[in-house]
Amino acid sequence: xxxxxxxxxxxxxxxxxxxxxxxxxxxxxxxxxxxxxxxxxxxxxxxxxxxxxxxxxxxxxxxxxxxxxxxxxxxxxxxxxxxxxxxxxxxxxxxxxxxxxxxxxxxxxxxxxxxxxxxxxxxxxxxxxxxxxxxxxxxxxxxxxxxxxxxxxxxxxxxxxxxxxxxxxxxxxxxxxxxxxxxxxxxxxxxxxxxxxxxxxxxxxxxxxxxxxxxxxxxxxxxxxxxxxxxxxxxxxxxxxxxxxxxxxxxxxxxxxxxxxxxxxxxxxxxxxxxxxxxxxxxxxxxxxxxxxxxxxxxxxxxxxxxxxxxxxxxxxxxxxxxxxxxxx
Numbered sequence: 550x551x552x553x554x555x556x557x558x559x560x561x562x563x564x565x566x567x568x569x570x571x572x573x574x575x576x577x578x579x580x581x582x583x584x585x586x587x588x589x590x591x592x593x594x595x596x597x598x599x600x601x602x603x604x605x606x607x608x609x610x611x612x613x614x615x616x617x618x619x620x621x622x623x624x625x626x627x628x629x630x631x632x633x634x635x636x637x638x639x640x641x642x643x644x645x646x647x648x649x650x651x652x653x654x655x656x657x658x659x660x661x662x663x664x665x666x667x668x669x670x671x672x673x674x675x676x677x678x679x680x681x682x683x684x685x686x687x688x689x690x691x692x693x694x695x696x697x698x699x700x701x702x703x704x705x706x707x708x709x710x711x712x713x714x715x716x717x718x719x720x721x722x723x724x725x726x727x728x729x730x731x732x733x734x735x736x737x738x739x740x741x742x743x744x745x746x747x748x749x750x751x752x753x754x755x756x757x758x759x760x761x762x763x764x765x766x767x768x769x770x771x772x773x774x775x776x777x778x779x780x781x782x783x784x785x786x787x788x789x790x791x792x793x794x795x796x797x798x799x800x801x802x803x804x805x806x807x808x809x810x811x812x813x814x815x816x817x818x819x820x821x822x823x824x825x826x827x828x829x830x831x832x833x834x835x836x837x838x839x840x841x842x843x844x845x846x847x848x849x850x851x852x853x854x855x856x857x858x859x860x861x862x863x864x865x866x867x868x869x870x871x872x873x874x875x876x877x878x
Contacts (some may be wrong), residue, residue, distance in 0.1 A: 552689040555671055559686075560593065562654045562669050563634055567594040568729075570632040571721035572651060575601035575621060577740075578678050579639035581705035582657065584698050586636055589690065594634070600624040602647035607778040612743040613704060616736045617697040639679040645832055645843065657682060661820070663834065677713075677721040681704030684724040696733035703728045704740055715814045715838040734749070739753055749782050756783040763866060764873070766795035769864035774800035777807050782807040794872075795819075799865050801858070802857050806849055808842040808865060810835070817873065826872040875876055 551634040555693040563569065571586050580599075587597040602624040605611060614621055620819065624647065635651040642648045642656070643664040655669040660675040673682055680702040687694055694702065706725050713725075723852040747755070752771070761768045768785040780798045787796035788811045808827065810819045820835035825831040830836050831844035850856055853864045 552685055552731070556689055557793045559655060559669055559671070563590065563594050563686065565578040565594065568631060568637060569594050569598070570627065570629065570651075571597065571599045571636045572624065573599065573601050573637060573638060574603050574640050574645055574647075575605050575638070576610065577701070577708040578680050578705035579616075580610075580613060580621065581698075581701035582620075582679040582683045583858075584617065585680070585687060585694075586638060586657075586697055587620075588692065588694065589683075592617050596870045598622060600627050600628070601808040602645070604642045604777060606748045606776040607781065608743040608749070609740050612740045613701065616739055617701045619701065619745050626666050637667075638683070641672075643832070643833065660834070660836065661766055665705075675718055675720075677715075677717045678706040678709035678711070678724075681721045681724040684722070684728060686825060688727060690738070694728065694731050696731060697736065699731035700740075703732050703737060707741075711838075713866070729803055745782060746823040748776075749779055752779045753783055753786060756787075760787070761862075761866070762793070763870065765792055766797060766869065766873070767793045768797050768862070768866055768869075769799070770798035770858060770860040770865060771798070774802050774807075777802060780807060780809045784811045787811070787814065795869075797865065797869055799862070801846060804846045805831070806842075806844040806846050808833075808844070810840040810842075812838055814838045822869070822872055826868040848861060 569590060571583040573583050583599040583695060599621050601685050625780045628658055628721035635649060636655045638657045640665040641658055642653060653667040656667045657671045659673050659679045661674045662672045684702050706721055710721055717795050756769045759769060769783060780800055784796045784798040786792055794813045796811045803861050810823050814818050818837040821834060823833040825839035827844055829840040830848045833842035835841055853860045
């Protein structure tokens with residue numbers, strides 16, 4: 550189906566008086582894509598709000614929200630009964646339990662198809678970023694993006710493709726080139742420079758000291774954490790170490806075991822590896838080079854001997870090493 554035909558079908562999901570809620574697991578790509586939805590539906594519905602359920606603590610993500618004035622609100626503060634239509638971007642309803650409380654009218658995503666439970670679904674797994682899909686929507690509709698929206702979309706593409714070094718298509722490059730003419734590059738520069746806080750440095754220092762390397766895979770289990778984004782900072786950093794081709798970073802928050810996986814793109818798929826190793830214990834999946842698992846700690850504790858953080862760390866290593874021996878692409 551052509552872009553224009555898909556967009557016309559998208560518009561049929563909404564009416565002039567609708568209040569629309571876009572639900573996201575906030576990262577640069579999701580934030581930018583939600584902002585694009587808000588612009589596309591401007592004057593076509595009564596209101597569009599963007600709600601996130603995850604804790605946002607990474608300095609670059611906080612800078613993106615501030616400089617682009619994206620208008621995010623916490624999902625906890627939302628009265629879902631006051632909305633008529635629900636949209637999810639850069640995710641699918643089965644990617645996290647927080648999505649499950651809504652019935653979606655539209656899903657737009659670039660991850661592999663895992664759930665098509667919506668009247669309208671546009672899933673393009675060949676794209677490196679959902680921001681690329683949304684840029685094509687804007688371009689097809691002849692909507693000139695504002696400098697802030699364009700900067701957000703550019704950052705969404707840059708982040709999810711790791712500056713065009715992983716899972717990048719020609720469509721991502723063309724979208725980036727198109728956005729460049731409209732973007733406030735000062736916003737892009739400010740966001741990209743806000744990579745790490747002093748608190749992150751302390752966390753990273755501990756991870757470096759306590760890392761475990763097995764078969765060119767770097768592991769670090771942080772124990773009890775309060776900021777899951779710190780795991781992402783470490784996972785990205787460890788992949789820059791010579792001869793490391795995987796990083797697997799984990800921590801416990803409340804009753805969940807959170808695991809962040811990264812690889813160099815030359816190995817088995819991180820998303821499928823996460824699903825194979827951890828899928829039966831909670832949500833797990835992602836891209837070829839990056840993945841995430843959020844697991845029910847109670848289920849895991851039934852599988853391991855002891856309840857110590859060391860036992861959890863050993864369990865993660867065992868699951869990954871066992872899975873790594875299989876052909877998962």
